[in-house]
Amino acid sequence: MPSSVELIQSLVNGVGIGLVYGLIAIGFCVIYNASGIVNFAQGVFVMLGGMFAYSFLVQIKLPLAVAAAISIALVAAIGVLVQILVIRPMWQRKAPMFAIILATLAVQLLIEQIIILTFGDQPRTYPEFTGGGPLKIGDIAIDYQLFWILSCGALMVGLLTLFFNKTRIGRALRACSQNREAAALLGIPVGGMLMLSFALSAALGAVAGILITPTQYTSYSVGGPFGVNGFIAAIIGGFGSAPAALAGGILLGVVQSAAIVLFGAGYKNVIALTVLLIVLLFFPRGLFGGLAKRA
Amino acid sequence: MAGSEPMPALIEVDGLSASYGRVAALKPMHLRVEDGEFVTVLGPNGAGKTTLLRAISRLIASRGRIRFKGRDITALPTHHLAKLGIVMVQEGRGLFGEMTVYENLLLGAYGLGHDGEKIERRFEQVFQLFPKLRERASQVAASMSGGEQQMLAVGRALMAEPKLLMLDEPSLGLAPKVAEGILDTLGELNRKGLGILLVEQKAPLALKLARRVYVLSSGSVRAELPAHEIKSHYDLARFYFH
Ligand SMILES: Nc1ncnc2c1ncn2[C@@H]1O[C@H](COP(=O)(O)OP(=O)(O)OP(=O)(O)O)[C@@H](O)[C@H]1O
Numbered sequence: 001m002p003s004s005v006e007l008i009q010s011l012v013n014g015v016g017i018g019l020v021y022g023l024i025a026i027g028f029c030v031i032y033n034a035s036g037i038v039n040f041a042q043g044v045f046v047m048l049g050g051m052f053a054y055s056f057l058v059q060i061k062l063p064l065a066v067a068a069a070i071s072i073a074l075v076a077a078i079g080v081l082v083q084i085l086v087i088r089p090m091w092q093r094k095a096p097m098f099a100i101i102l103a104t105l106a107v108q109l110l111i112e113q114i115i116i117l118t119f120g121d122q123p124r125t126y127p128e129f130t131g132g133g134p135l136k137i138g139d140i141a142i143d144y145q146l147f148w149i150l151s152c153g154a155l156m157v158g159l160l161t162l163f164f165n166k167t168r169i170g171r172a173l174r175a176c177s178q179n180r181e182a183a184a185l186l187g188i189p190v191g192g193m194l195m196l197s198f199a200l201s202a203a204l205g206a207v208a209g210i211l212i213t214p215t216q217y218t219s220y221s222v223g224g225p226f227g228v229n230g231f232i233a234a235i236i237g238g239f240g241s242a243p244a245a246l247a248g249g250i251l252l253g254v255v256q257s258a259a260i261v262l263f264g265a266g267y268k269n270v271i272a273l274t275v276l277l278i279v280l281l282f283f284p285r286g287l288f289g290g291l292a293k294r295a
Numbered sequence: 296m297a298g299s300e301p302m303p304a305l306i307e308v309d310g311l312s313a314s315y316g317r318v319a320a321l322k323p324m325h326l327r328v329e330d331g332e333f334v335t336v337l338g339p340n341g342a343g344k345t346t347l348l349r350a351i352s353r354l355i356a357s358r359g360r361i362r363f364k365g366r367d368i369t370a371l372p373t374h375h376l377a378k379l380g381i382v383m384v385q386e387g388r389g390l391f392g393e394m395t396v397y398e399n400l401l402l403g404a405y406g407l408g409h410d411g412e413k414i415e416r417r418f419e420q421v422f423q424l425f426p427k428l429r430e431r432a433s434q435v436a437a438s439m440s441g442g443e444q445q446m447l448a449v450g451r452a453l454m455a456e457p458k459l460l461m462l463d464e465p466s467l468g469l470a471p472k473v474a475e476g477i478l479d480t481l482g483e484l485n486r487k488g489l490g491i492l493l494v495e496q497k498a499p500l501a502l503k504l505a506r507r508v509y510v511l512s513s514g515s516v517r518a519e520l521p522a523h524e525i526k527s528h529y530d531l532a533r534f535y536f537h
């Protein structure tokens with residue numbers, strides 16, 4: 001049996017990774033709500049965020065804030081590019097949804113290959129944003145990076161909530177998620193909103209990647225697992241609001257970490273999917289019931 | 296009068312047709328609404344009324360031409376129409392159900408941009424027409440009664456400052472009294488100069504307001520005539536089943 005210190009330590013770690021899952025989950029929700037598309041390339045944005053940040057920080061030696069800002073902007077631009085080159089042509093030709101979703105999976109593989117060819121296949125990482133950690137509380141160690149993840153995650157959710165509720169564009173995005181035809185009839189450019197949703201979720205993915213990389217590493221292949229876990233978090237949260245997705249992520253992160261301590265790392269995904277099944281059995285629309293409530 | 300050119304119609308469709316797969320839901324048809332005119336399209340279930348309005352709104356692909364004030368708008372995408380002044384109230388109302396009444400109305404004014412004062416004025420006008428909406432401003436749209444929802448749908452369309460308002464069976468599912476209230480409001484708006492293209496299945500109320508009527512059946516226009524003629528002479532069923 002693990003000690004209580006080990007358990008608490010795992011919970012702390014779980015909150016950190018869970019917040020990152022939550023950010024990825026919000027990215028899934030933003031695109032899904034605007035279009036009905038599940039973007040399986042979401043994890044790739046996380047990987048790219050980490051990769052670009054590594055290049056700008058370690059190789060070009062830019063200051064953290066600048067490196068992060070450029071990385072986020074670049075990944076957002078890639079998100080827009082994916083929408084313009086892949087999603088929009090299919091969307092306009094009224095391709096069936098599963099074909100579009102499959103295409104996002106292809107985008108993930110394609111981008112991974114491009115990264116192998118340009119950045120190589122080596123794992124990379126960079127130091128935590130604030131050196132000197134971890135913070136010790138008794139026998140429990142808390143990485144300073146966790147505080148960065150917490151505060152950036154809270155900031156993101158706060159900004160997104162403001163954006164979706166208080167701005168004209170944010171409201172228009174929500175309108176698209178509830179009734180695309182009605183939105184278009186009122187003059188809202190639905191296609192432009194879809195592009196914006198890709199930029200937004202790519203940027204969110206990049207933020208997640210930049211935040212999490214110092215606590216582990218990034219490499220061309222981390223996108224897949226991040227994507228899957230973010231997707232699970234989105235389903236647990238109910239594909240509704242940003243706070244719900246974040247809560248779904250934290251729950252998943254904490255359960256995964258506890259599972260590692262209790263049953264060993266090999267059971268991490270079994271436990272994660274078991275949690276998903278249990279949640280869906282009792283709450284078929286996710287914990288916060290957003291899924292399938294839409295028109 | 297100076298020019299010999301006749302005033303172009305507010306909206307004019309020319310040889311408009313649409314199909315779903317191989318089913319021709321709308322056969323090539325002509326229809327026009329003059330500036331400030333109230334026109335009703337009557338037809339039974341499946342006549343192609345919704346198809347007609349959706350084709351004009353560019354929500355479905357179609358053949359033929361559509362002109363708005365003489366300008367060919369056939370190639371425009373749906374979201375350009377509101378800015379020109381063409382707004383449709385969809386069958387089933389098309390509200391943003393999880394949003395409040397206030398947010399729905401605000402989205403109606405999306406095309407007005409950031410002009411806060413103008414938007415305020417629109418709110419005032421809509422609230423005067425439908426005082427219920429002011430009381431319910433913070434209520435979630437989906438939780439309102441059918442009649443209130445229809446008021447909201449019309450109110451939201453009015454926020455966009457339309458010159459042509461198209462409505463797809465606004466009386467559907469409403470108690471006669473409530474439907475009458477909404478249609479009376481449409482009449483009031485029309486007297487102030489708003490062009491209206493109303494699609495209905497039930498004749499009496501819609502005919503009271505309209506100046507001209509098109510009778511649609513199986514995707515074709517069976518008759519086009521002044522509204523008062525239908526009231527006095529015609530049995531609509533004759534058009535429907537021929
Ligand atoms: N999406 C669709 N796919 C295939 N056929 C359709 C579709 N929508 C409508 N139709 C068919 O086109 C014809 C016209 O339909 P439409 O909805 O325009 O009729 P309507 O006059 O609005 O009827 P109602 O009064 O019931 O609303 C009908 O025969 C209908 O079955």
Ligand SMILES: [Mg+2]
Nearest residue numbers: 344345346386
């Ligand atoms: Mg209809």
